[in-house]
Amino acid sequence: MKSFQSIGVAGLGLLGGSIALAAKRKGLAENICGYTRTPETLKKAKNLGVIDFSFQDFSDLVMNSDFVILAAPISVNVELAKSIAKIKPMLLFTDVGSTKDLIVQTVEKSFMQGHRFCGSHPMAGSEKRGIENSNPHLFEGKTVVITPANNSESSVIETIEEFWRNTGASVTRMQSRQHDEICAYTSHFPHLVAFLLVDILSERINSPSVKTCIGAGFRDTTRIAASDEEIWTEIFVSNRENILQAISKFRKDLDNVTELLQKQDFDALKSWIEKIKKIRNEL
Amino acid sequence: MKSFQSIGVAGLGLLGGSIALAAKRKGLAENICGYTRTPETLKKAKNLGVIDFSFQDFSDLVMNSDFVILAAPISVNVELAKSIAKIKPMLLFTDVGSTKDLIVQTVEKSFMQGHRFCGSHPMAGSEKRGIENSNPHLFEGKTVVITPANNSESSVIETIEEFWRNTGASVTRMQSRQHDEICAYTSHFPHLVAFLLVDILSERINSPSVKTCIGAGFRDTTRIAASDEEIWTEIFVSNRENILQAISKFRKDLDNVTELLQKQDFDALKSWIEKIKKIRNEL
Numbered sequence: 083m084k085s086f087q088s089i090g091v092a093g094l095g096l097l098g099g100s101i102a103l104a105a106k107r108k109g110l111a112e113n114i115c116g117y118t119r120t121p122e123t124l125k126k127a128k129n130l131g132v133i134d135f136s137f138q139d140f141s142d143l144v145m146n147s148d149f150v151i152l153a154a155p156i157s158v159n160v161e162l163a164k165s166i167a168k169i170k171p172m173l174l175f176t177d178v179g180s181t182k183d184l185i186v187q188t189v190e191k192s193f194m195q196g197h198r199f200c201g202s203h204p205m206a207g208s209e210k211r212g213i214e215n216s217n218p219h220l221f222e223g224k225t226v227v228i229t230p231a232n233n234s235e236s237s238v239i240e241t242i243e244e245f246w247r248n249t250g251a252s253v254t255r256m257q258s259r260q261h262d263e264i265c266a267y268t269s270h271f272p273h274l275v276a277f278l279l280v281d282i283l284s285e286r287i288n289s290p291s292v293k294t295c296i297g298a299g300f301r302d303t304t305r306i307a308a309s310d311e312e313i314w315t316e317i318f319v320s321n322r323e324n325i326l327q328a329i330s331k332f333r334k335d336l337d338n339v340t341e342l343l344q345k346q347d348f349d350a351l352k353s354w355i356e357k358i359k360k361i362r363n364e365l
Numbered sequence: 366m367k368s369f370q371s372i373g374v375a376g377l378g379l380l381g382g383s384i385a386l387a388a389k390r391k392g393l394a395e396n397i398c399g400y401t402r403t404p405e406t407l408k409k410a411k412n413l414g415v416i417d418f419s420f421q422d423f424s425d426l427v428m429n430s431d432f433v434i435l436a437a438p439i440s441v442n443v444e445l446a447k448s449i450a451k452i453k454p455m456l457l458f459t460d461v462g463s464t465k466d467l468i469v470q471t472v473e474k475s476f477m478q479g480h481r482f483c484g485s486h487p488m489a490g491s492e493k494r495g496i497e498n499s500n501p502h503l504f505e506g507k508t509v510v511i512t513p514a515n516n517s518e519s520s521v522i523e524t525i526e527e528f529w530r531n532t533g534a535s536v537t538r539m540q541s542r543q544h545d546e547i548c549a550y551t552s553h554f555p556h557l558v559a560f561l562l563v564d565i566l567s568e569r570i571n572s573p574s575v576k577t578c579i580g581a582g583f584r585d586t587t588r589i590a591a592s593d594e595e596i597w598t599e600i601f602v603s604n605r606e607n608i609l610q611a612i613s614k615f616r617k618d619l620d621n622v623t624e625l626l627q628k629q630d631f632d633a634l635k636s637w638i639e640k641i642k643k644i645r646n647e648l
Contacts, residue, residue, distance in 0.1 A: 227577060268580070272582060277637070281641055282618055283550045292550075294488070294539070295547045302585045304645055308646050311639040322626045326626060335564055336616075343608060346602050346605065351602070355597050356594040359592065359594060362587055
């Protein structure tokens with residue numbers, strides 16, 4: 083098992099903290115270094131034993147790590163990747179952002195003399211957040227999507243894949259553009275819809291009659307509407323082109339169903355639901 | 366505790382079967398009679414011990430029961446209510462359909478000399494269906510919304526409320542129109558959206574890459590897309606006016622968010638999500 087001298091985690095939320103704990107638990111590094119913009123979080127991570135060494139300066143984390151995982155919001159990861167290009171361009175690193183094309187393109191443009199990067203997206207989300215919810219088992223049995231850059235070397239991809247497998251995850255490779263296009267439909271737009279479902283009810287949500295009529299269906303469908311605003315704004319903005327396409331497809335579909343409702347076309351509605359039920363049951 | 370000589374259940378799906386089992390378990394009747402259109406289901410209900418007596422003819426069920434619960438699809442319940450008006454107009458009865466205004470209006474119009482009806486909507490759904498999934502505990506800790514007709518007598522409402530409390534549920538009264546308007550937002554339109562989210566992905570849902578990118582979020586949000594097509598077509602058609610209003614409100618909201626995405630208005634998106642997250646967390 084490949085073991086690193088020092089793994090650096092930048093961004094100490096639920097995901098960063100869970101990576102640090104998993105790496106510790108599985109003995110994937112001699113020590114774990116942490117960096118985050120908020121001094122209180124950095125202190126908390128150290129006190130909770132999630133990291134061994136804390137750095138208030140990203141360049142110090144980079145200089146003291148032989149593998150860095152960017153687990154900050156997407157736009158921050160992008161800036162940190164640019165810093166790595168300047169400070170230590172041959173550093174092995176990955177990121178764990180929920181959109182992949184922006185960071186992959188950034189690396190392709192910023193590292194003029196080659197790089198040792200490929201992207202990672204652990205399919206292990208939670209509507210919880212924060213270092214205090216970190217969980218060393220978060221990746222066990224989950225899939226991590228690996229998105230190489232055009233010029234990622236095989237040895238780099240394989241080392242990063244091995245790291246994820248060592249946390250208990252399985253890995254699968256995908257082009258970053260394909261990843262973002264698919265996730266617009268499987269995750270990003272469904273989140274947007276969950277926010278919208280809560281929003282259209284928001285004026286009246288505290289009325290006792292409305293509360294009575296909220297059942298398990300609404301709770302499940304809108305569970306992800308409790309997700310973090312910073313993370314999700316970053317996802318929506320960085321993957322807006324694909325999400326706008328999903329919106330456009332959804333609108334057309336909604337237009338069709340609206341017409342069936344207006345016409346009270348019982349048979350067509352029933353066939354439509356039957357078709358979808360079958361698809362959903364096979365998931 | 367009010368005990369009936371004979372409770373008749375019309376429609377032996379998950380809900381009808383669970384009512385029969387709950388009534389048996391709690392000793393709410395000397396015997397339970399069942400009626401449904403499908404002979405095999407009727408036989409199965411008898412063999413499983415869910416009902417004591419089976420009737421292939423609804424009028425026989427009516428003649429042999431002192432309290433009838435209509436648990437068939439909404440349009441069938443409406444026809445059965447009209448039959449009760451002709452056969453035995455002073456029969457105590459309720460229905461358990463997910464929309465309430467159509468049945469309440471039907472009763473108000475069909476019973477010229479008074480009636481002994483009020484509507485019920487147990488907030489105890491499941492995407493499962495069928496008599497074999499019946500559960501005597503289904504109503505425990507759940508709420509049943511009681512929707513009286515304009516001319517429902519207090520004693521009738523109270524008897525039906527007591528029946529539900531005896532199954533382990535709590536009850537709350539609501540006007541049928543208000544119930545349907547609220548449920549369009551808390552249940553019916555969210556179901557429609559879950560169907561749509563599966564539908565816009567349906568062409569590609571079997572691709573391995575798409576399956577990889579389907580996580581807990583998508584599964585939760587679309588769990589209710591595995592719901593029964595007959596039940597949901599009936600709900601959509603009978604509550605179409607309110608659902609069309611919800612669609613219209615959703616469209617306006619979606620237009621606003623689309624604009625924020627196109628403008629990449631990071632701050633406005635973040636505030637919007639933050640507001641919704643707070644609301645969702647308070648549910």
